Amino acid sequence: MKDFKFNIDYVREQFPCLCKTVNGNAAAFLDGPGGTQVPVRVVNKINDYLYYRNANAHGAYKTSQESDKIYWEAREVFADFLNCSPEEVVFGENTSTNNFKLALGLVRTMKAGDEVLVTDLDHEGNRSPWRTLQDFGIVVKSAKVHPETCTLDFEDFKSKLSNKTKVVAVNWASNACGTITDVKKCIDEAHKYGALTVVDAVHYAPHKWIDVKEINTDFLLCSAYKFFGPHIGILYVKKEIGEKVKSIRVMANDNTDMPFKFETGTPAMELAAGAAEAVEFIADIGRKHEEFFTEGLRGLSGRRRYIVAGMMAIDAYEEPMAKRLRTELSKIEGLKIYGPPEGHPRTSTVSFTLDGVNANEIAKFLGEKGIFVWDGDFYAIEIVNNVLKLEEQGGLLRIGLAPYNTEEEITRTIEAVKDFCKIQEKLSLATN
Numbered sequence: 001m002k003d004f005k006f007n008i009d010y011v012r013e014q015f016p017c018l019c020k021t022v023n024g025n026a027a028a029f030l031d032g033p034g035g036t037q038v039p040v041r042v043v044n045k046i047n048d049y050l051y052y053r054n055a056n057a058h059g060a061y062k063t064s065q066e067s068d069k070i071y072w073e074a075r076e077v078f079a080d081f082l083n084c085s086p087e088e089v090v091f092g093e094n095t096s097t098n099n100f101k102l103a104l105g106l107v108r109t110m111k112a113g114d115e116v117l118v119t120d121l122d123h124e125g126n127r128s129p130w131r132t133l134q135d136f137g138i139v140v141k142s143a144k145v146h147p148e149t150c151t152l153d154f155e156d157f158k159s160k161l162s163n164k165t166k167v168v169a170v171n172w173a174s175n176a177c178g179t180i181t182d183v184k185k186c187i188d189e190a191h192k193y194g195a196l197t198v199v200d201a202v203h204y205a206p207h208k209w210i211d212v213k214e215i216n217t218d219f220l221l222c223s224a225y226k227f228f229g230p231h232i233g234i235l236y237v238k239k240e241i242g243e244k245v246k247s248i249r250v251m252a253n254d255n256t257d258m259p260f261k262f263e264t265g266t267p268a269m270e271l272a273a274g275a276a277e278a279v280e281f282i283a284d285i286g287r288k289h290e291e292f293f294t295e296g297l298r299g300l301s302g303r304r305r306y307i308v309a310g311m312m313a314i315d316a317y318e319e320p321m322a323k324r325l326r327t328e329l330s331k332i333e334g335l336k337i338y339g340p341p342e343g344h345p346r347t348s349t350v351s352f353t354l355d356g357v358n359a360n361e362i363a364k365f366l367g368e369k370g371i372f373v374w375d376g377d378f379y380a381i382e383i384v385n386n387v388l389k390l391e392e393q394g395g396l397l398r399i400g401l402a403p404y405n406t407e408e409e410i411t412r413t414i415e416a417v418k419d420f421c422k423i424q425e426k427l428s429l430a431t432n
């Protein structure tokens with residue numbers, strides 16, 4: 001790769017929120033894993049739909065036809081985002097809801113005693129929908145995590161698969177600590193037993209490019225509000241699987257057409273249009289940085305090529321900043337970074353604890369300085385509270401990067417955490 005330089009000015013000027021200040025400090029939005037900021041063009045797209053094209057689907061008049069066209073075009077954009085066909089792109093409220101609907105559809109052809117395998121690394125959005133199936137007599141198992149590295153225990157995962165396993169739901173990247181799991185390996189293993197596979201790509205999608213064909217999953221979920229879009233979820237359904245399985249929706253038994261059979265009622269077409277515009281924004285980042293990735297982009301063309309280039313650029317920009325964060329923060333006494341060892345695939349999300357301090361106290365301290373980070377379990381309840389046992393100390397402090405963050409913000413964050421520690425030290429000296 002020739003010397004990479006990220007066009008940060010182009011990216012930042014898309015986001016009006018970046019002018020916000022707190023106590024005289026510029027706001028640093030380091031809360032991407034909770035939801036990214038939204039560029040003007042996405043808001044304009046949603047407004048344009050609502051101002052000029054708002055109508056229900058499949059009508060005999062102009063705005064309804066425009067709506068149908070916009071909605072289908074949004075599927076085409078996501079088909080390029082995921083590397084699938086538009087018939088395989090389903091829109092729904094959010095990932096958790098899409099997953100509940102999927103689970104309640106699939107259970108219609110399962111029987112008591114059938115099994116589902118989830119993992120301890122997953123967000124509840126990819127555990128609760130499947131755990132709900134216990135009420136239908138389905139046995140739900142959960143694959144363990146290595147607590148020291150926050151990585152999936154693959155041997156345990158394999159040992160819990162059998163001919164009874166009907167669905168395997170696995171996380172691609174952990175929103176708690178950034179661990180990337182080799183989902184292809186999990187999918188291949190699950191398919192040996194004829195199980196259907198569901199990949200939660202909610203935290204993966206904002207950081208890495210996705211190719212559903214390469215991993216060969218049957219279903220995949222992501223949420224546009226994690227990558228510059230509005231609050232809408234996207235479900236990929238492999239066509240030949242989608243045509244066979246049962247779904248829930250109005251008149252579900254009569255509705256067998258993909259992708260409509262997975263969409264319960266009138267869709268949020270304005271949000272689908274906005275989500276697609278967010279992907280177009282990623283593609284524009286790609287257009288501006290394509291020259292750095294010619295090798296990795298070989299064989300790709302059209303919008304897909306630019307989307308992949310955009311994600312490569314975002315990753316190449318975020319990763320060194322995340323590494324600096326991990327390196328500098330881990331020098332602080334009593335601070336422990338969670339996640340896999342250096343070299344293991346991970347996202348740019350950095351999570352830590354500080355001995356004897358509740359994570360919420362650090363988050364509040366940073367918030368006062370205009371540094372927006374999250375604390376707690378982030379609904380990755382099993383790993384944070386039960387495996388790492390961090391509930392009492394307020395879970396993890398999570399710093400999540402997005403491509404509008406800057407080196408300067410990272411420096412400020414490191415200094416602010418150090419300042420927090422100095423104050424804590426003084427306080428403890430004063431009380432001893």
Ligand SMILES: Cc1ncc(COP(=O)(O)O)c(C=O)c1O
Nearest residue numbers: 094095096123125175202203223
């Ligand atoms: C990894 C992961 N999975 C699932 C979800 C749930 O997504 P949604 O809020 O769209 O239901 C989240 C949300 O933070 C997440 O980070």
